[in-house]
Amino acid sequence: MIHFREIDGSDFLFLIPFAVIIVLWTLVSKFGIINPVLISNPFQVAETIWNLLIKQTADGHSVLLTHIGQSYFRLFISFIIAALIGVGFGILLGAREKWYLFFNPVLTILMPIPGIAWAPIFMLWIGFGDPTIITVAALAAFFPIVYNTAAGVRHMEKELIWAARSMGAKNSTLFLRVYIPHAAAYIFTGLRLGLARGWRTVIAVEMIAASLWGLGFMIFDAREYLLPSVIYAGIIILAVSYYLLDSVLIRWIESRTIDRWGMRETGGL
Amino acid sequence: MPVDSEIFKGPAGFIIPIVILVFIWELVVDIGLISSSLLPAPSTLLIRATQLSYPEPILIHHILESLYRFAVGYILAVIAGIGIGVLMGMSRIWYKMLNPFVSLFISLPTIAWVPLLLVIVGLGDATIIIAIFLGAFFPMVYNTTTGIQGVPQQLIWASRSMGAGRGATFLHVVIPGSMVSILTGMKLGVGNAWRALVGAEMLAATMWGLGFMIYAARAFYDIRAMFIGLVLIGLLSYLVDMALIQTIENKTIRKWGMVRE
Amino acid sequence: MSNFRQEQIVAESLSKIYGNGTTRVVALNDLNLYVGEKEFVAIVGPSGCGKSTFLHLVAGFETQTEGSILLNGNPIPGPGPDRGYVFQHSTLFPWRTVKKNILFGLEMQGCDRNLAEKISQKYIKMVGLEGFEDAYPHTLSGGMKQRAEIARVLAYDPQVLLLDEPFGALDAQTRKVMQMELERIWEQDKKTVILVTHSVIEAVYLADHVYVMTARPGTIKEDIRIDLPRPRNYMDPGFLEYRRRILEQLEEEVTKSMMIARG
Numbered sequence: 001m002i003h004f005r006e007i008d009g010s011d012f013l014f015l016i017p018f019a020v021i022i023v024l025w026t027l028v029s030k031f032g033i034i035n036p037v038l039i040s041n042p043f044q045v046a047e048t049i050w051n052l053l054i055k056q057t058a059d060g061h062s063v064l065l066t067h068i069g070q071s072y073f074r075l076f077i078s079f080i081i082a083a084l085i086g087v088g089f090g091i092l093l094g095a096r097e098k099w100y101l102f103f104n105p106v107l108t109i110l111m112p113i114p115g116i117a118w119a120p121i122f123m124l125w126i127g128f129g130d131p132t133i134i135t136v137a138a139l140a141a142f143f144p145i146v147y148n149t150a151a152g153v154r155h156m157e158k159e160l161i162w163a164a165r166s167m168g169a170k171n172s173t174l175f176l177r178v179y180i181p182h183a184a185a186y187i188f189t190g191l192r193l194g195l196a197r198g199w200r201t202v203i204a205v206e207m208i209a210a211s212l213w214g215l216g217f218m219i220f221d222a223r224e225y226l227l228p229s230v231i232y233a234g235i236i237i238l239a240v241s242y243y244l245l246d247s248v249l250i251r252w253i254e255s256r257t258i259d260r261w262g263m264r265e266t267g268g269l
Numbered sequence: 270m271p272v273d274s275e276i277f278k279g280p281a282g283f284i285i286p287i288v289i290l291v292f293i294w295e296l297v298v299d300i301g302l303i304s305s306s307l308l309p310a311p312s313t314l315l316i317r318a319t320q321l322s323y324p325e326p327i328l329i330h331h332i333l334e335s336l337y338r339f340a341v342g343y344i345l346a347v348i349a350g351i352g353i354g355v356l357m358g359m360s361r362i363w364y365k366m367l368n369p370f371v372s373l374f375i376s377l378p379t380i381a382w383v384p385l386l387l388v389i390v391g392l393g394d395a396t397i398i399i400a401i402f403l404g405a406f407f408p409m410v411y412n413t414t415t416g417i418q419g420v421p422q423q424l425i426w427a428s429r430s431m432g433a434g435r436g437a438t439f440l441h442v443v444i445p446g447s448m449v450s451i452l453t454g455m456k457l458g459v460g461n462a463w464r465a466l467v468g469a470e471m472l473a474a475t476m477w478g479l480g481f482m483i484y485a486a487r488a489f490y491d492i493r494a495m496f497i498g499l500v501l502i503g504l505l506s507y508l509v510d511m512a513l514i515q516t517i518e519n520k521t522i523r524k525w526g527m528v529r530e
Numbered sequence: 531m532s533n534f535r536q537e538q539i540v541a542e543s544l545s546k547i548y549g550n551g552t553t554r555v556v557a558l559n560d561l562n563l564y565v566g567e568k569e570f571v572a573i574v575g576p577s578g579c580g581k582s583t584f585l586h587l588v589a590g591f592e593t594q595t596e597g598s599i600l601l602n603g604n605p606i607p608g609p610g611p612d613r614g615y616v617f618q619h620s621t622l623f624p625w626r627t628v629k630k631n632i633l634f635g636l637e638m639q640g641c642d643r644n645l646a647e648k649i650s651q652k653y654i655k656m657v658g659l660e661g662f663e664d665a666y667p668h669t670l671s672g673g674m675k676q677r678a679e680i681a682r683v684l685a686y687d688p689q690v691l692l693l694d695e696p697f698g699a700l701d702a703q704t705r706k707v708m709q710m711e712l713e714r715i716w717e718q719d720k721k722t723v724i725l726v727t728h729s730v731i732e733a734v735y736l737a738d739h740v741y742v743m744t745a746r747p748g749t750i751k752e753d754i755r756i757d758l759p760r761p762r763n764y765m766d767p768g769f770l771e772y773r774r775r776i777l778e779q780l781e782e783e784v785t786k787s788m789m790i791a792r793g
Contacts, residue, residue: 013362013365013366014365014366014367014368017366017367018369018370102286103286104286105282105283105284106286106287108283108507109287109504109507110503112460112503113502114463114464114466114468116380116467116468116471116480117467117480117499117502118499120471120483120486120487121487121495121496121499124487124490124492125307196376199378200379203378203380204378204464207380207383207384207468208471208472208484216380216381219381219384220472222384223384223387223388228385228389231384231385231388234381235377235381235382235385238377238378238381239373239374239376239377240373242376243372421621423617423621424621424623426589426609426615426621427615428634428638429591429609429610430590430609430610430611430613430614430615431611431635431638431686432639432686433634437638441634445625446625521625524625525624525668526624526667526668527624527625527668
């Protein structure tokens with residue numbers, strides 16, 4: 001490995017480009033290099049975030065938090081659906097070779113289709129708003145979950161199954177106590193990829209399925225009113241919130257399960 | 270795991286299940302189990318596709334437009350991504366400076382950039398291509414960086430002690446040694462780029478492109494055109510993967526036995 | 531220990547320290563070692579005693595913290611083709627065939643192509659890898675890989691060979707065969723060799739001098755000259771006596787290093 005030894009001081013080097021960007025950004029907006037209507041300086045963005053936070057909806061909740069909450073709510077629901085169906089179907093495909101051979105080709109073709117491509121069709125079928133957003137996001141998240149789960153179950157050593165059976169395990173026991181833990185690393189990778197995909201799809205579909213709330217909608221809508229500061233605010237919140245979700249929540253779950261079982265695996269796509 | 274039926278191997282094994290499913294699909298709609306206004310039969314899709322190709326080659330135009338945008342955005346992203354990735358991989362200072370940004374933006378849905386691009390750049394090709402670029406760029410940088418950092422120190426030492434200078438070592442050892450990661454980045458980049466393409470076309474295209482076609486078809490309730498668009502997107506991204514990525518993989522990491530399988 | 535200051539490789543009061551504060555590790559401390567030209571020298575010692583670190587210093591991969599290390603009277607400038615290095619685990623480039631790996635050193639030094647071709651053929655033959663010139667490393671067995679490594683490091687004719695447990699990853703039979711091969715090759719074309727090894731038998735079989743290193747921080751404990759005719763016989767009473775002597779010294783150090791490990 002080309003080793004970079006950690007020293008505390010250099011961890012703050014990222015502030016240099018950060019500062020450069022802030023300075024450039026402020027200069028560009030102040031000197032009107034690009035039409036000032038189109039750019040806002042970082043302070044305006046910070047102010048916008050604050051305003052959105054304290055501005056209240058009809059129900060008396062913060063506008064910003066409602067947007068954020070709506071998006072994550074959709075993510076949550078669609079992910080649960082995708083996870084349940086995806087893991088279930090994935091185990092089925094992994095355990096039964098014939099099923100795998102039959103379904104693998106069509107899954108391979110459908111998986112790379114971006115979630116958002118499905119949206120117009122679903123908009124035609126079930127209309128605008130939450131149902132479409134959640135369904136399409138679930139569909140998008142479904143594929144990596146199935147794919148990785150199946151891969152994990154398929155990669156199991158035959159010996160493990162023989163050993164379990166010879167110790168008297170029935171199919172249901174086999175299912176719970178052998179398949180799931182061993183494939184857990186792969187399943188986890190699939191879930192993580194599915195969550196990321198679901199998130200991207202939620203934001204994207206929010207932009208075209210014209211709901212009233214959601215970060216995607218907020219960003220897209222701001223374009224109509226030429227409010228770039230809202231767009232910047234939205235992007236920053238998107239980046240930060242998912243980054244937090246991933247590094248805090250997911251790493252925490254990983255450390256409690258995968259790492260503890262000593263099964264770090266980089267299997268799957 | 271041993272398989273009973275030999276038929277299910279190789280290219281036949283890939284096509285046969287799909288053909289069977291298409292048959293079932295056709296049957297289900299023709300019988301009337303599902304209304305054809307909801308789910309068009311494959312045969313009607315073919316008819317519609319022909320309508321869209323003759324006398325006016327509308328379909329091809331959409332396809333080529335999308336491919337053009339994809340190619341420009343993706344190639345630029347690969348070049349820039351590898352370039353910055355190399356910089357960050359080789360230089361600790363640049364790594365520390367840029368990595369926090371890369372990590373932050375890599376998880377940002379690419380489509381979030383589109384409204385911003387719409388405001389600054391406006392509708393049309395430029396916005397779409399920039400979106401595609403952004404989609405592929407970050408995975409390229411990230412994976413190139415980890416690839417370069419992951420080249421075993423001993424290989425570099427071996428190279429230097431055989432008389433190779435720093436430049437020669439970089440060219441002959443570091444780059445081939447990073448190929449696995451670079452290709453992973455390219456794969457991820459393709460996926461992201463397609464997503465960006467479709468999404469950006471839906472939001473920013475004015476006349477042509479598969480994403481635009483699907484989106485616009487909705488206004489006319491042309492569900493068959495929408496399905497055609499979907500199928501084409503699936504096929505095209507599969508083809509790009511096979512033609513581009515697999516070819517490079519076969520010539521490099523598979524030959525060298527470096528595939529992580 | 532030899533007192534000749536005109537030896538080819540001279541290490542004096544050598545020390546190497548890593549890290550600082552709580553992570554400070556003294557790998558080598560006040561190490562003195564002398565290697566004459568075309569001498570075959572082995573270094574044995576417990577795990578973690580710094581043998582590889584010393585070899586890295588001679589190779590120029592790392593620089594010492596204190597003391598001096600000279601090659602032909604000059605300080606070590608960094609890695610270079612005058613000192614060939616063989617690592618314990620294969621460092622063959624996976625993206626080059628066996629032949630292209632062997633050609634690497636010659637290529638990098640601008641050797642004429644036809645000449646390089648001839649040289650690589652000679653060494654492929656010498657290590658017994660004929661027929662595998664166009665094979666990629668991932669298709670070779672462990673023993674074959676190490677043979678290719680040896681051919682690669684010999685091809686550009688370095689004056690010094692640094693071998694860091696080159697046969698460590700091989701099974702016992704292959705290992706023995708490789709030791710005999712190395713002996714045979716060295717007899718043909720004598721170079722200065724420093725061999726780091728865990729195996730006392732290997733050291734006695736191959737070396738003119740065996741240096742025993744202490745547990746960390748590493749320094750030289752004993753210099754035992756092996757006065758036996760070559761090629762040596764593993765079962766010869768003289769051989770076994772040397773082996774016993776060295777093992778005795780070594781075991782003391784192994785025990786010490788285990789106590790260090792326990793903290």
